[in-house]
Every structure is written in structure tokens, then in C-alpha cells.
Amino acid sequence: MLTVDGQSSIKESYSDLLIDESKSTGGIPSKIFFPENADDLISIILKSSQLKQPLRLIGSHTGTTGGAIPNDNEWAISFTRMYHIESVATNPEGEIILKCEPGVTISTISEFLNDAGNSQYKVRGQELLTPGSHFYPPDPTETTAQLGGTVATNASGARSFRFGATRCSIYALSIITPNAETFTLVRGNIVDPRKGFEIITDQGSKIVFPPFSYRSPQTKNASGYFSKAPMDLIDLFIGSEGTLGIFASITVKLQESINIVAGCTFFKTLESAFLFADFLRKENDVLSIEFFDESSLKFIDAYRERMAKPIPEFPENCTQAILWEFAEKETGSFQDKYEIWESFLNSCDSSFDNTWSGMESTEIEKLKRFRHALPESINAAVSSFKNNCPLIRKIGTDTALPAECFSSVYKEYLRLIKKNSLNHAAFGHLGDCHIHINLLPSNEGELNTALDVYDNMMELTIKNGGTISAEHGIGKLKCKYLEKMYGKAKIGEMRAIKQSIDPQWRLNRGAIFEKF
Ligand SMILES: Cc1cc2nc3c(=O)[nH]c(=O)nc-3n(C[C@H](O)[C@H](O)[C@H](O)COP(=O)(O)OP(=O)(O)OC[C@H]3O[C@@H](n4cnc5c(N)ncnc54)[C@H](O)[C@@H]3O)c2cc1C
Numbered sequence: 280m281l282t283v284d285g286q287s288s289i290k291e292s293y294s295d296l297l298i299d300e301s302k303s304t305g306g307i308p309s310k311i312f313f314p315e316n317a318d319d320l321i322s323i324i325l326k327s328s329q330l331k332q333p334l335r336l337i338g339s340h341t342g343t344t345g346g347a348i349p350n351d352n353e354w355a356i357s358f359t360r361m362y363h364i365e366s367v368a369t370n371p372e373g374e375i376i377l378k379c380e381p382g383v384t385i386s387t388i389s390e391f392l393n394d395a396g397n398s399q400y401k402v403r404g405q406e407l408l409t410p411g412s413h414f415y416p417p418d419p420t421e422t423t424a425q426l427g428g429t430v431a432t433n434a435s436g437a438r439s440f441r442f443g444a445t446r447c448s449i450y451a452l453s454i455i456t457p458n459a460e461t462f463t464l465v466r467g468n469i470v471d472p473r474k475g476f477e478i479i480t481d482q483g484s485k486i487v488f489p490p491f492s493y494r495s496p497q498t499k500n501a502s503g504y505f506s507k508a509p510m511d512l513i514d515l516f517i518g519s520e521g522t523l524g525i526f527a528s529i530t531v532k533l534q535e536s537i538n539i540v541a542g543c544t545f546f547k548t549l550e551s552a553f554l555f556a557d558f559l560r561k562e563n564d565v566l567s568i569e570f571f572d573e574s575s576l577k578f579i580d581a582y583r584e585r586m587a588k589p590i591p592e593f594p595e596n597c598t599q600a601i602l603w604e605f606a607e608k609e610t611g612s613f614q615d616k617y618e619i620w621e622s623f624l625n626s627c628d629s630s631f632d633n634t635w636s637g638m639e640s641t642e643i644e645k646l647k648r649f650r651h652a653l654p655e656s657i658n659a660a661v662s663s664f665k666n667n668c669p670l671i672r673k674i675g676t677d678t679a680l681p682a683e684c685f686s687s688v689y690k691e692y693l694r695l696i697k698k699n700s701l702n703h704a705a706f707g708h709l710g711d712c713h714i715h716i717n718l719l720p721s722n723e724g725e726l727n728t729a730l731d732v733y734d735n736m737m738e739l740t741i742k743n744g745g746t747i748s749a750e751h752g753i754g755k756l757k758c759k760y761l762e763k764m765y766g767k768a769k770i771g772e773m774r775a776i777k778q779s780i781d782p783q784w785r786l787n788r789g790a791i792f793e794k795f
Pocket residue numbers: 299300335336337338339340341342343346347358381418419420421423424425426427428429430431432433434435436437520521522524525526527651654655658750751787790
């Protein structure tokens with residue numbers, strides 16, 4: 280197993296592992312380990328437990344909230360060498376399941392499924408698949424993310440509108456505790472948080488979780504530990520941001536492939552785009568409703584030359600766009616819908632003439648690339664601003680709101696941004712009322728203004744029953760807002776959960792909870 284020892288070697292050769300896409304900075308670990316299998320992982324954790332050494336878990340460090348950023352002198356574990364897909368099988372419910380090491384990336388899973396049966400992969404049970412027969416529903420835009428990172432943050436993607444976030448596709452987790460004990464959770468183990476519950480490890484120890492009364496909001500959510508009464512025990516660990524245990528293996532559920540038609544439709548006003556989104560939400564076979572507002576289209580125009588792949592010019596006078604996907608398999612073909620959709624689009628002053636369409640998988644891929652190009656370019660812009668002012672970091676909302684107040688709160692966000700003359704780019708998962716507003720300060724003065732505006736947006740969100748993080752998690756950067764969202768007493772209950780399994784608070788210190 281590769282182990283890199285000493286802060287100076289780490290700083291010199293592994294500095295890329297010390298930040299994530301939030302562009303915020305942390306400390307330098309004293310060791311970085313690159314385990315190649317579960318035994319390596321257990322041996323590191325056992326040693327860390329004997330030495331009471333704090334640990335930092337690093338996936339592909341594409342996170343945007345700093346959870347994977349090490350503190351000074353921690354031991355860091357990178358999962359890049361635990362990248363195997365271990366087996367394909369059928370579970371008792373008849374679903375096809377895929378067991379993976381935590382460092383497998385989302386793109387490796389798609390490549391494997393597109394190619395299953397060919398000789399490149401030698402995976403036990405792969406004869407249950409044929410090339411392209413199945414897909415893994417969560418589709419976070421950043422496909423270099425590792426499965427472990429996406430389970431730890433309960434990541435979601437455009438199609439979560441239809442298939443739910445990562446948690447909905449997780450069947451089993453093998454977990455290592457901070458003192459190197461192990462246990463496996465399979466979906467279906469129902470517990471009642473009102474009464475508390477316990478886990479018996481493979482080594483025979485009992486981990487006792489006290490009762491807790493807080494509940495996760497109904498909106499899409501990745502803020503704090505999941506709670507519902509009753510709930511599946513596995514859901515407590517999904518979205519726990521590496522603070523409750525280390526995922527050593529992850530088993531996901533696959534779905535049979537479906538034929539997809541996709542399009543990107545352009546609109547002249549925000550109101551007409553929102554009306555079309557309301558229309559799409561009522562269509563059973565719509566998989567995703569992704570939104571790009573005026574600021575995003577302007578941002579793409581400004582950065583068009585620097586984009587890795589060419590992006591066509593937008594239709595004239597259009598300021599907003601909705602990227603949608605429709606599943607043909609379930610109730611018939613898209614042709615059956617064409618006239619109804621066209622007539623609705625006409626009533627919104629748009630049409631299929633204002634739509635980039637994707638009927639073939641290569642065209643759909645192009646539309647997805649367009650979707651991905653935006654956050655990627657925003658992150659590149661933040662990096663270039665950071666060159667001029669090192670304090671600059673990404674300041675982006677990840678809020679989801681109840682549908683009934685979404686439109687009014689969103690307009691209030693925009694009013695605040697305009698009043699403070701900030702540059703921004705807004706895009707995201709309109710189907711779930713979950714939009715990312717990226718504030719783009721380019722100097723220290725603007726940065727301070729952006730932080731104040733961000734504070735106001737979080738207050739507005741909490742006041743209206745929304746969540747402060749719907750998919751990126753709390754990490755190290757959003758702890759104070761989590762406390763505002765739940766209040767001190769409920770945060771105390773979450774801390775008691777952490778204390779039950781990690782009494783020395785050695786795992787991912789500073790993530791979810793600022794103080795330990
Ligand atoms: C361009 C771009 C687009 C993005 N789009 C999306 C999107 O559509 N949806 C979305 O949800 N996010 C998105 N993200 C954010 C990011 O990709 C996700 O948060 C992703 O889940 C992080 O995965 P990672 O492997 O990079 O994890 P990291 O950033 O390395 O870590 C994230 C958290 O997981 C923990 N962790 C990692 N491995 C393990 C393990 N084995 N066991 C326990 N804990 C572990 C870490 O300690 C950390 O707390 C995007 C990011 C970028 C840069």
C-alpha cells in the first residue's frame with residue numbers, strides 16, 4: 280500500500296488532494312494512505328485508533344463544501360486505489376445489484392454498464408447484464424466523483440427528480456467504525472428513532488444510539504443526519520459525510536435501461552420558463568427538469584471561447600432555458616406528446632423551433648455536456664478570481680424550497696443580488712425547486728458583500744421551510760447555517776448520534792459540526 284509520510288512531501292507532491300471544488304483551504308496531513316482493499320483500510324484505521332489519530336476521508340475531492348479537506352496533522356485516506364467493481368447479483372426482490380469498492384467513479388459504473396459482457400471488465404456475475412441493459416439512476420453532473428463520496432453526501436443529479444437522490448439506489452453498505460470494527464447494513468432494517476436503536480458489530484460490540492426527535496424536511500435534503508420515524512437504518516449513514524463511519528464497500532441497485540428523448544427549450548421570460556416547468560412536473564414520464572436562467576446563459580456567452588467543447592448560439596431574444604428528459608418506455612412514445620407540448624410551448628411564447636433536441640444517445644450526451652460545462656466553467660472562473668485575490672472561494676447556494684413558495688423566494692434571491700450589484704450564474708434542478716445560485720465576487724470588497732447576501736439568502740430559505748443544502752452536504756463551510764436550520768437542541772441530538780459511534784470525534788473533524 281502506498282503511504283506518503285511527512286507534511287513536506289505531501290505539500291510538494293500531493294497538494295491537489297488538499298483542496299476540493301469549494302477552493303477553500305485547510306491544513307496539511309501528516310500521512311496520506313492509499314489502501315488497495317478493505318484489509319489495508321482496516322489496518323490503517325486500527326493503527327489510527329491505537330494512536331487516537333484523527334482521520335480525513337478523501338474521495339475525488341469534487342465536493343463543494345470542504346468535507347474532504349484535511350486539517351493539519353490528520354491522517355488522510357484516499358480511496359483512488361479501491362476502484363474495483365466486485366460483483367453483479369440479483370437481490371431477493373429480484374433487482375440487479377452491483378457491489379463496488381468506494382473509490383469506483385460514477386463514470387466507471389456507466390462505462391461498465393455500457394460495456395458489460397465485453398472482456399475489459401472481469402466481474403463476477405456480469406453475465407446478468409448485456410451491454411446497455413441497465414443503468415445506475417443517480418446521475419450527479421460530476422462523473423469523476425467516487426461512489427463513496429456520492430453516498431457520503433447523498434449526491435443527486437438531474438434525474439433525481441424522477442428516481443430520487445443517491446440513497447434511493449443504495450442497497451447495502453459495509454462500514455468500518457473509527458475503532459476499526461465492521462458491520463454491514465442491508466436495506467430493510469427498520470428502526471424507530473423515537474426509541475433509539477443499536478448496532479452489533481461483527482466483533483460483537485454494541486453501538487447504542489439514543490432516541491432523537493428531529494426529522495429531516497420533506498424537501499430534497501442533504502443537510503445533517505437523515506431522520507424519519509420509522510426509518511431504514513442504512514439511511515442514517517447515507518449523507519453522513521464521512522462523520523459516522525468509513526464505507527468499505529457499497530452495493531447499488533440498477534434499473535433497466537429506458538429510451539430517452541431530451542431537449543433544451545429556450546424562453547423569453549422567467550415566468551414562461553417556470554410555467555413550462557409546472558407543466559413538465561405533471562407529466563409522469565419526465566425524468567429531469569433542469570434550468571438555466573439569464574445569468575447562466577450570459578455567463579456561457581462570456582466564456583464560450585474557453586469552453587472545452589463548442590456550444591451553439593442560443594435562439595434570438597431568449598433569456599432562459601429548460602433542459603428536459605422524457606422516458607419513452609413507460610406510457611408510449613414522445614410523438615404521442617408532441618402536439619400537446621407544442622401547443623403548451625406556444626402559450627409560453629416558445630416552441631419546438633426554440634428547442635435543441637436529442638433523440639440519439641450521442642445527442643443526449645451533447646446536451647449533458649452542455650449542462651456540465653456550466654458548473655465546470657464557473658469553478659474555473661472562481662479559480663482565476665482566486666489568483667487575483669486568494670480569499671476568493673466558491674459561494675453557491677444549494678437550497679431547495681417547498682414548491683408553493685419557490686417562485687417568490689427565488690425572485691427575492693434575485694432582487695437581493697441585483698440590489699448589491701453582484702455577478703452571478705444561476706442554474707439547477709428546477710423539477711425539485713432546487714437551484715444553485717453561484718455568486719461570483721472578483722475582489723475582497725465583492726467577496727464580503729457576497730457573504731452578506733448569502734447569509735440573507737439562507738435566512739430567507741430557512742424562514743420559508745427550505746433546506747440550506749439539498750445535495751452538496753454541509754462539509755466544513757455550512758455548519759453555522761445547519762445550526763440555524765435545525766436550532767441548538769436538534770443539533771445536540773445529531774451530536775449525540777456522532778458521539779455514539781465516534782466518541783473521540785476522530786472522523787472528518789469540522790464536517791457537519793464546526794466544534795467537537
Ligand atoms: C462541476 C461539478 C458538478 C457537480 N455536480 C453535482 C451534482 O449534480 N450533484 C451533486 O450532488 N453534487 C455535484 N457536485 C459536487 C460533488 O461532485 C459531489 O458532492 C460528490 O458527491 C463528491 O464526491 P467525491 O468523490 O468528489 O467526494 P469528496 O469531495 O472527496 O468527499 C465528499 C465527502 O465524502 C466523504 N467520503 C469520501 N469517501 C468516503 C468513504 N469511502 N466513506 C465515507 N465518507 C467518504 C468525504 O470525507 C467528504 O466528507 C459537483 C461538483 C462539480 C465540481
